[in-house]
Amino acid sequence: MREPTGGRIWAGFFVFFLCLIPWYWPRTSTMILFSQPAWAFCIVIALVGLVLYINYVIYQHWDIERHMREEKE
Amino acid sequence: MTNTYGVITLLAFSILLMLYISYRSYKKEQNHGSMESYFLGNRGVGTVILAFSLLATQYSGNSLIGYTAKVYRSGFAQLVYPVFMVSIVVGYLAFIPRLYVLAKRYKYITVADFLLDRFQSKSICFAAIVFLFWGIFVQFLEQLQATGTLFSGLNPNIPYWFGVVFLSIFLGIYVAIGGLKGTMIIQAFQGMVMLLGLVLLVVMSTVTFGGIGVSVQKLLVNEPTKFLPPPTTANILNWASTLILVGLGASLYAHSIQQFFAARDESVVKKSLSRMTVLTFITPMILFVVGIIAAAALPGLTGMASEKAIPQLIAQIMSRSELGYWTMAITLIAILMATLSTASGVLITITTMLIKDVYQGFINSHTNEKKVVSVARIMNFLIIILCVILVFEPQTTIWRLTVIKFEGILQAAPPILLGLYWPRAQKHAVLAGMIAGAFVAIGMSLAGHPTFCGVHGGLWGLLINFVVAVVGSLCIKNSISEVDRIKSRFIHVSRSSKA
Numbered sequence: 001m002r003e004p005t006g007g008r009i010w011a012g013f014f015v016f017f018l019c020l021i022p023w024y025w026p027r028t029s030t031m032i033l034f035s036q037p038a039w040a041f042c043i044v045i046a047l048v049g050l051v052l053y054i055n056y057v058i059y060q061h062w063d064i065e066r067h068m069r070e071e072k073e
Numbered sequence: 074m075t076n077t078y079g080v081i082t083l084l085a086f087s088i089l090l091m092l093y094i095s096y097r098s099y100k101k102e103q104n105h106g107s108m109e110s111y112f113l114g115n116r117g118v119g120t121v122i123l124a125f126s127l128l129a130t131q132y133s134g135n136s137l138i139g140y141t142a143k144v145y146r147s148g149f150a151q152l153v154y155p156v157f158m159v160s161i162v163v164g165y166l167a168f169i170p171r172l173y174v175l176a177k178r179y180k181y182i183t184v185a186d187f188l189l190d191r192f193q194s195k196s197i198c199f200a201a202i203v204f205l206f207w208g209i210f211v212q213f214l215e216q217l218q219a220t221g222t223l224f225s226g227l228n229p230n231i232p233y234w235f236g237v238v239f240l241s242i243f244l245g246i247y248v249a250i251g252g253l254k255g256t257m258i259i260q261a262f263q264g265m266v267m268l269l270g271l272v273l274l275v276v277m278s279t280v281t282f283g284g285i286g287v288s289v290q291k292l293l294v295n296e297p298t299k300f301l302p303p304p305t306t307a308n309i310l311n312w313a314s315t316l317i318l319v320g321l322g323a324s325l326y327a328h329s330i331q332q333f334f335a336a337r338d339e340s341v342v343k344k345s346l347s348r349m350t351v352l353t354f355i356t357p358m359i360l361f362v363v364g365i366i367a368a369a370a371l372p373g374l375t376g377m378a379s380e381k382a383i384p385q386l387i388a389q390i391m392s393r394s395e396l397g398y399w400t401m402a403i404t405l406i407a408i409l410m411a412t413l414s415t416a417s418g419v420l421i422t423i424t425t426m427l428i429k430d431v432y433q434g435f436i437n438s439h440t441n442e443k444k445v446v447s448v449a450r451i452m453n454f455l456i457i458i459l460c461v462i463l464v465f466e467p468q469t470t471i472w473r474l475t476v477i478k479f480e481g482i483l484q485a486a487p488p489i490l491l492g493l494y495w496p497r498a499q500k501h502a503v504l505a506g507m508i509a510g511a512f513v514a515i516g517m518s519l520a521g522h523p524t525f526c527g528v529h530g531g532l533w534g535l536l537i538n539f540v541v542a543v544v545g546s547l548c549i550k551n552s553i554s555e556v557d558r559i560k561s562r563f564i565h566v567s568r569s570s571k572a
Binding site (some may be wrong): 001003004005006012019020021022023025026027028029030032035036037039040044045047048050051054055058059062063064065066068 | 149152155156159160162163166170171174177201284285289293297300301302303304305309312316328339340343346347350351354358384465566
């Protein structure tokens with residue numbers, strides 16, 4: 001049975017969580033990247049990563065009902 | 074001032090279509106009088122309906138009007154908005170996989186059914202209902218306030234109360250007819266219209282006022298604080314706090330959980346969450362860009378006036394060209410749809426909780442199902458009347474309402490999470506945790522200190538809540554037979570998980 005409760009999975013979410021908070025940028029940064037503030041661009045890229053990671057977790061680490069059905073059969 | 078005839082024509086057409094869908098769902102549904110039919114659509118909801126109805130539930134009048142107004146006020150520092158919207162799916166992953174299986178196996182209709190079964194305590198159940206109810210009740214108020222703001226922002230001749238009353242009457246009718254399934258089908262339709270309307274909004278805003286690049290340059294020159302990252306450590310902590318507050322809080326919406334329980338099987342839940350993750354990234358990014366464009370194009374609005382930034386942006390686009398008028402008419406319908414979809418999902422869950430959890434759970438457990446469903450239909454209207462009275466004079470910004478809402482909901486997280494995964498979680502300790510958490514959250518808010526070191530009072534409350542529940546459970550231990558019951562019923566959901 002696969003359930004998205006493992007420590008490694010949630011460690012992954014924690015890493016994304018850290019990347020999604022702009023603590024690592026200089027507070028006065030006026031750098032522009034692709035028409036956006038560079039710090040905001042980095043957050044958006046991390047967010048895209050989180051979307052992909054969520055989908056990976058959903059399809060690779062979550063399969064309870066099918067497993068229970070097979071057990072029953 | 075905007076000519077509203079075209080908008081009203083489109084709106085009338087949409088309303089007729091939604092009433093028709095609701096009526097069709099009512100005619101199609103077998104077993105009309107049963108609670109499973111009215112409250113869970115006989116657990117037969119498929120992927121497209123679930124995904125779009127969840128999307129439409131999460132994006133509502135408050136996110137389209139209120140959150141975008143917050144982007145207008147704060148600039149890029151409010152980029153936390155799309156971040157916390159995606160984080161809601163992470164919140165779901167923390168408990169939905171197991172809770173869904175249990176709900177299907179033990180025929181739970183609401184999350185309170187699970188709490189009662191797990192803790193065998195009406196007090197915990199009641200406390201959780203109070204927190205979850207608080208959250209969805211405030212959310213319902215937000216929807217009414219957002220509709221009033223939308224209409225009055227669009228055309229100053231339309232009074233604020235008109236939007237509130239209009240939304241309420243129409244909503245009461247189609248929810249009473251359609252039940253949960255009818256409401257979810259309409260929500261799916263509303264979700265699709267909402268996406269179309271938002272795409273049109275961002276395209277027309279870009280064409281009319283210049284794109285994000287032009288807006289960024291303007292902000293950098295005129296209002297650099299709206300360009301820079303959050304300036305202080307407290308602001309950074311507030312960002313992290315908001316992320317958790319909304320990410321976890323919104324995943325605990327009682328109406329969303331009820332929608333998951335209505336899913337046909339687990340693969341429907343998985344596919345819906347997967348699609349929702351992508352949609353939930355695109356939608357707030359669009360709204361964020363629109364908020365930034367509004368900040369650069371319509372500077373100078375502050376306080377409650379800034380709540381009307383998006384309606385005013387739309388009104389300006391409408392007044393400039395025929396194409397702008399009709400595309401923004403669709404966008405306005407989309408915003409109304411978003412508001413209606415959330416309000417309808419919330420309304421049906423408020424009724425479910427009041428009747429099933431409160432009346433049947435605490436007052437009279439032997440009412441027959443047909444009577445319950447009939448009373449539910451009438452109760453929809455009573456709740457609406459109460460809420461209309463409460464929002465007739467808006468007292469605070471929609472964003473502040475949002476924060477207050479999540480601070481309450483969060484206090485229901487420990488019983489759900491500990492109840493699902495930790496067999497030693499003990500009922501008295503969990504209850505004490507909830508009371509302590511609520512005391513901190515409410516106390517900080519009433520004392521005029523909604524945050525401490527940038528972290529929301531609700532999050533401090535959650536921390537205290539967890540600590541009290543865990544430490545208390547370690548001190549007051551569950552009996553061995555109780556631990557065995559919990560393990561076999563809730564923790565080992567399949568035979569192999571015992572190994």
